[in-house]
Structure formats: structure tokens, C-alpha cells
Amino acid sequence: MASDSTNKLKARLPRGLKDRGPAELAATRAMLDKIREVFERYGFEAIETPAIEYTEALGKFLPDHDQPNEGVFSFQDDDKQWLSLRYDLTAPLARYVAENFDKLPKPYRSYRYGWVFRNEKPGPGRFRQFMQFDADTVGAASAAADAEICMMAADTMERLGIPRGSYVIKVNNRKVLDGVLEAIGLGGDEQLRQRLTVLRAIDKLDRLGPGGVRALLGAGRKDESGDFTKGAGLAKEQIELVIKYVLARGHGTRNSGGMIEMLGKRALSFISAIDNKPAGGSQTDNRQTLANLRAEFGLNATANEGLDELQQIAELAGAADYKEDRILIEPSVVRGLEYYTGPVYETELTFEVKDDEGRPVRFGSVAGGGRYDGLIARFRGEAVPATGFSIGVSRLMTALQHLGKVDSKPETGPVVVLVLDRERIGDYQKMAAELRMADVRAELYLGDSGMKAQMRYADKRGSPCVVIQGSDERAKGEVQIKDLIEGAKAAEAIASNKEWRETRPAQFSVPEAKLVEAVREVLDRHGIARH
RNA sequence: GCAGCUGUAGCUCAGUUGGUUAGAGCGCCUGACUGUGGAUUAGGAGGUCGGUGGUUCGAAUCCACCCAGCUGUACCA
Numbered sequence A: 001m002a003s004d005s006t007n008k009l010k011a012r013l014p015r016g017l018k019d020r021g022p023a024e025l026a027a028t029r030a031m032l033d034k035i036r037e038v039f040e041r042y043g044f045e046a047i048e049t050p051a052i053e054y055t056e057a058l059g060k061f062l063p064d065h066d067q068p069n070e071g072v073f074s075f076q077d078d079d080k081q082w083l084s085l086r087y088d089l090t091a092p093l094a095r096y097v098a099e100n101f102d103k104l105p106k107p108y109r110s111y112r113y114g115w116v117f118r119n120e121k122p123g124p125g126r127f128r129q130f131m132q133f134d135a136d137t138v139g140a141a142s143a144a145a146d147a148e149i150c151m152m153a154a155d156t157m158e159r160l161g162i163p164r165g166s167y168v169i170k171v172n173n174r175k176v177l178d179g180v181l182e183a184i185g186l187g188g189d190e191q192l193r194q195r196l197t198v199l200r201a202i203d204k205l206d207r208l209g210p211g212g213v214r215a216l217l218g219a220g221r222k223d224e225s226g227d228f229t230k231g232a233g234l235a236k237e238q239i240e241l242v243i244k245y246v247l248a249r250g251h252g253t254r255n256s257g258g259m260i261e262m263l264g265k266r267a268l269s270f271i272s273a274i275d276n277k278p279a280g281g282s283q284t285d286n287r288q289t290l291a292n293l294r295a296e297f298g299l300n301a302t303a304n305e306g307l308d309e310l311q312q313i314a315e316l317a318g319a320a321d322y323k324e325d326r327i328l329i330e331p332s333v334v335r336g337l338e339y340y341t342g343p344v345y346e347t348e349l350t351f352e353v354k355d356d357e358g359r360p361v362r363f364g365s366v367a368g369g370g371r372y373d374g375l376i377a378r379f380r381g382e383a384v385p386a387t388g389f390s391i392g393v394s395r396l397m398t399a400l401q402h403l404g405k406v407d408s409k410p411e412t413g414p415v416v417v418l419v420l421d422r423e424r425i426g427d428y429q430k431m432a433a434e435l436r437m438a439d440v441r442a443e444l445y446l447g448d449s450g451m452k453a454q455m456r457y458a459d460k461r462g463s464p465c466v467v468i469q470g471s472d473e474r475a476k477g478e479v480q481i482k483d484l485i486e487g488a489k490a491a492e493a494i495a496s497n498k499e500w501r502e503t504r505p506a507q508f509s510v511p512e513a514k515l516v517e518a519v520r521e522v523l524d525r526h527g528i529a530r531h
Numbered sequence B: 001g002c003a004g005c006u007g008u009a010g011c012u013c014a015g016u017u018g019g020u021u022a023g024a025g026c027g028c029c030u031g032a033c034u035g036u037g038g039a040u041u042a043g044g045a046g047g048u049c050g051g052u053g054g055u056u057c058g059a060a061u062c063c064a065c066c067c068a069g070c071u072g073u074a075c076c077a
Helices: A021-043 A090-099 A143-159 A174-183 A189-203 A205-217 A238-245 A267-274 A286-297 A301-318 A394-404 A422-437 A451-463 A471-476 A484-491 A497-503 A510-524
Strands: A052-054 A074-076 A081-085 A108-117 A130-140 A169-173 A220-222 A229-230 A327-329 A343-349 A365-371 A386-392 A415-417 A440-442 A465-468 A478-483 A507-511
Touching: A021 A108, A021 A130, A021 A143, A021 A394, A052 A090, A081 A365, A081 A484, A090 A108, A090 A386, A130 A143, A130 A394, A143 A169, A143 A327, A143 A343, A143 A386, A169 A174, A169 A301, A174 A189, A174 A238, A174 A267, A174 A286, A174 A301, A189 A205, A189 A238, A205 A238, A229 A415, A238 A286, A286 A301, A286 A327, A301 A343, A327 A471, A343 A386, A365 A394, A386 A394, A415 A451, A422 A440, A422 A478, A422 A510, A451 A465, A465 A484, A465 A510, A471 A478, A478 A484, A478 A510, A507 A510
Parallel strands: A169 A327, A415 A440, A415 A465
Antiparallel strands: A052 A081, A074 A081, A108 A130, A130 A386, A169 A343, A220 A229, A343 A365, A365 A386, A465 A478, A478 A507
16 A cells, blocks of 8 residues: 555544553543433433434424524434434433333333434533433422432442532422412513523523523623623513522521522632532422422412422422431522423532643533423323433543542453563464463563563553563472562662662462462452453 | 634653754653562663645754634624
């Protein structure tokens, strides 16, 4: 093949996608195992659905178009039907349940994880392919199902090593939001656009603070880059009522649980700098929050229904001792605008982290979900109550890495059998085979460099030890085993090269027949598991 | 999508008002230290300066467009 350097193919990955190395794979596997453990403890069972669905099953056709939404990776099948890569695991579950409805036990509780795809702008910890881990209860309308999901979310965070107080499950209810919108006179169909704008504004409380939300509810807001976002154009009284709603959380004490209340984001990093202790351990009282909300919006039937559900969730969770430090009613939680019909939940990490350059990193929510009683009805006509939540595995992984909860050191490598005499490669191969038969990960050096390079190779692989047999050992019927982990420790105390070479630290000879036994001893000494 | 900033070796960066064969540290490879990862030491390989076009006698440096990354914002199932 002609190697024309000007025509070389550039090795590159499309934006928003990522390769993952051995350390990250191992960390992900460990994380998935822990999540699975918790979910199964709650009685959820595993299923898996494919990554591709009919676009219509995902419900993502653009209004007034026969093309799917641009945020979704889509293509046409041979028969011209539109297919899409799934962008979450909830819509596929709805399809699965509808398709197998009569076979499944009800309530039906299942979990699943897998890659999902979104064709949108990537950011730190935000990719176009990422992993989610979902659990859902289908066919249970009771608030107990919602409460249990929230409790499980809390357990999962703790199982992953995030201490209580460093995360919080925020709960709200779409019915309450709808009631508030009705109360300010935005109930009608013709005000749909305005309603959405108001909901989006409410959702931004934790980022922009009350001032920013107020601006977005009114004329609009200009951000630091000078970009202007058009607001909802509400009247003053409407705005104040919404702000009242958004800040209705019961303040047992000031600034606990929600530094958010009075702060724009400039203040936020300041507060976290002086008060970096977990913010969730608050006196904020769910009962007080509910009382505040009932006082203001209790006359609205929709809101009241939602408040009843929130109260049940709080009471059920509280009865199991999941208090406000874990499950907190937060009126500003909105979640997606598409399909939630009742309670919504959002898991947030409450600690701050800095990136490599010392800038604070914002993770946003690492898990979320809610009740979607209408989703399965699209397939079946009758409403099927369902509630569930979804963990953003990839984003949570990024967060845990920042928190130092992820083991980022590479796995221990295999034992390497050095090749000193090229004609005797068969003998070396045999040694490697013997080790493998004894459940020891082992490999033959397959390159063609000298001994020094082979040692460096073993070092780089993270090998616990190497097996050496040159002509000297061969003549005596022995092999040398060099313990690289011990050797590295010994190296620190050795300054001269002469000494380094002559002492041959952590190296010993054994008869050929004892090879396996001796290697196993080295592995055991370092606590390295067999395979 | 919109706005701002950034893009020079594998990594972190330097490169003076546009001026010869584009540099450093670390890393990598090879040799020495009489078959051994560290240390020391000698040498070496890596860059059409993100891409394409333009201005100029001359472009890493100036201009335009494109691509990618970061930050904010919008959207987020």
C-alpha cells in the first residue's frame, strides 16, 4: 500500500463520543454491580431491550413533520419506516410492557441498564452516547411505589460511597405545578407556550437564584456573555406568586439544605468555600413546606391533589426513617416537560468539586425520574400507572471520580514470562501455559526486544512478577522469579546502579518444578486474586 | 442553536512588531553501566504549528470560512 503521508487517514472519534480504557471499564463494572445489588434487594428484576426502536414507539416525531426530532439519531429501514437509537430507557420499557402486558405480573417491577444516545451538544461529563440505569414499577398507582423509588435512590447513592448529606433526593409533583399555573391564570390550552416558559424558569432556581427566575418570568434575562433569553412576560402579581411558590420550602434553619435560597451563583462558590460541610443535613421540614404550599395554593384542586401525594410520600419515607436529609420536598423541581404526570424526583450531589484548573464543576442531577401514568396508554388505550427513575451512570461516574471514590489505578497485569533464548520459545510458552492451568494470569513476551525492554514492558503492564530463565538457570534446572512490587519498594533505597544490579532485589530461584507454587506465593503475598 | 475564549511534538507549554533548517521540560526509543523495571549517562525518533482558502517577496504569526475543545446561555426525553 502506498504510504502517502499527505493522504493519511486522520484517526479521530466523532464529537461527544469517548473511548474507555481498562481502568474506567473496571470502575464502571464495579458501579453497575453495586447499583444492581440495591435494585435487586428491592425486588426489581432484570430485563434488556435493544438499542433500536421504531421512532414512533419513542414518540419523537417532530410536530407537523414526518421527520424525527433532531436530537434523536434516526434512520430509515428498507421498508421506509423510521428507526431510532433509544435516547432513554423509559420509552422502550413502556413499549416492552405494552407488548407483553398479559404475560407480566402486575405490579411489574424491573430494572435495566444500557447505552442511550442523544444527538446534542456534548459537555464535560455529557456525551452523545452514555449509560443509564433504570428501575420502574408499572401498574401501581399508589404513592408507596413512588416513596419506594425515592428510598431506593437514596440507598443507591450510599451504596456507591456517597455519604448521607452529600446527596439529596428532591421530590415535587407536577400536579402542584399545574395547580400553581392555574392559580395564576395560565390554565388554558392557549397558554401552553407561556406555561412551558414558566416551568423552565422555575426549574432554573438552583442555577440562577430567585433573581434570575424573576427575570425569566418577566421580560427576560441577559447572561454574562450578553445573550438575552426572552421571558414569560408575566404580570408583577403573577411573578410574585410564582416566586413565593418556588421559595415555599420550610426553613427550619437558614441556609441549610439550600444555599440556593438567596444566592445567585457567584455567592454559591463563596458559601461552599466557607461552608463545605454537607448541606443536606437540614432542619428543613417537609411538613412545613407542605403547610406553606397548602396555605397559598390549597384552594386549587389540582394542586391539592398533588400535595396529598407529596404528603403521602414524605410520610411513608419518613416512617421508614428516610427524613429530610435524604428525601426533601423541593417545589422548584420540574424535570422533563414531556410525560410526567405526578410525583417527580431528582437526585443531586450537594458537594462542590473543582476541575483540573481549580474551577468549580457543576454536575447537576445525577439521577431523576417520576410518575408517567400516560406513557403506556399510548400503546394500550387504557391508562397504566407507572413510576420509575433513571441514573445517569456516565455522569455519576465522572462525579465519583472527582470525589475520589473511584479506584483509578490500573488493574494488576499478568505474570510475564521473559523470552531470553529465542529458540527455546516453546519452553517459555509451556511455563505460561502451566501458570494459566493454575488459574494465574500469565503471558509470554511477544515482542522482539532485549531483556531490559522486556522488564520495562512487564513494569508498564503492572505485572506482579516476571519469570526469568536464561542459559544459566536452564543448566541448573531452575527458574528465577522477580517480584516487581517488592523490587520497586527496594529500589527507593538503592542509589548506585552497581548495587541495584548486583543485589537483584526481590528475586529468587526455584527448581523448574516449583514454578507455579512460587508464583502463587508471590501473588498471595500481594493479595492478588486468581482467575 | 447563540455568544465569548482556545487549538504549536504523546503530555504541559515557549515562540519577540510576519523573516532562514519551529524550540524546552517531561514522556518515548536505542546504547553504556559485562543477561534485569528504578537511578546516572550518551544518543535518537516524533510537528506540512487544527483544516482549507486568501493577503504578502515571505505566514505558527494577518484575514475569511470550516472543524474540534472549553465557558456561559438555550434545549434536554
